Amino acid sequence: VQSLYSSQLGGIVTDxxxxxxxxxxxxxxxGHGVYEHVRVVGxxxxxxxxxxxxxxxxxxxxxxxxxxxxxxxxLKRTILETVAAGKCMDGTVTVLLSLGRxxxxxxGLGAPDNAGDxxxxxxxxxxxxxxxxxxxxxxxxxxxxxxxxSPIPCTYGxxxxxxxxxxxxxxxxxxxxxxxxC
Numbered sequence: 001v002q003s004l005y006s007s008q009l010g011g012i013v014t015d016x017x018x019x020x021x022x023x024x025x026x027x028x029x030x031g032h033g034v035y036e037h038v039r040v041v042g043x044x045x046x047x048x049x050x051x052x053x054x055x056x057x058x059x060x061x062x063x064x065x066x067x068x069x070x071x072x073x074x075l076k077r078t079i080l081e082t083v084a085a086g087k088c089m090d091g092t093v094t095v096l097l098s099l100g101r102x103x104x105x106x107x108g109l110g111a112p113d114n115a116g117d118x119x120x121x122x123x124x125x126x127x128x129x130x131x132x133x134x135x136x137x138x139x140x141x142x143x144x145x146x147x148x149x150s151p152i153p154c155t156y157g158x159x160x161x162x163x164x165x166x167x168x169x170x171x172x173x174x175x176x177x178x179x180x181x182c
Contacts, residue, residue: 001016001019001086001127001128001129002014002085002086002087002088002091002128002129002130003082003083003085003086003088003127003128004018004019004082004125004126004127004128005078005079005081005082005124005125005126006019006021006123006124006125007122007123007124007125008021008022008101008123012081012082012085014085014086019127021096021098021125022101024101025098025100025101025123026098026099026100026101027096027098027099030099031164032062032064032098032099032164033062033064033096033097033098033099033164034055034058034059034061034062034064034096034097034162034163034164035055035094035095035096035097035163035164036051036052036054036055036058036094036095036163037051037092037093037094037095038051038079038092038093038094038095039091039092039093040083040088040089040090040091040092040093040128041090042089042090043089045079045080045083045093048076048079048080049072049076051095052072052075052076052079052095053072055075055095055097056072056075058097058161058162058163058164059097059122061158061161061162062097062099062162062164063099064097064098064099064122065122066097066122067121067122070122070124075095075124078124078126079093079095079126082126082128083128085128086128086130088128088129088130090130090131091128091129091130091131092128092129092131093126093127093128093129094126094127094129095124095125095126095127096124096125096126096127097122097123097124098122098123098124098125099122100121100122100123101121101123145182146181146182147177147182148176148177148180148182150173150176150177151176152169152172152173152176155169
């Protein structure tokens, strides 16, 4: 990882020791978060407008209310600043939006405590990963991949259009493929 923006930290870090996501974050505990991947090739961030639009649509669908300061232009700017801080010319940007830190709250529903109901505040994480130069010339890339149809059912409808942190189904498909050498 080259750089990380964290709304919890309030900025961008490039020191790996400072990079992390809290264990009480809703995307970690409950899978309540959405994400988007954006490619960086030759220093150019591809399809940034479309990806940010899709991310904002998914956050609405996942009931993750963004603070007003995270409007489209600000999200794009923060992504570009994080890529620049990581000095990444070729790689991947992963943008994560989480419902927020749990504080005894499950799935965005307030749970009474001594201080009363606490409002969830969405959190933003931007992870910039540099592509390893040898990956493009790897045997797998040049040879191709063996694929199969998995018996694990696909996601349909509403959830098929929502890239959420709940990746259990994807994990099961990958495990099935790996067991058959795919």
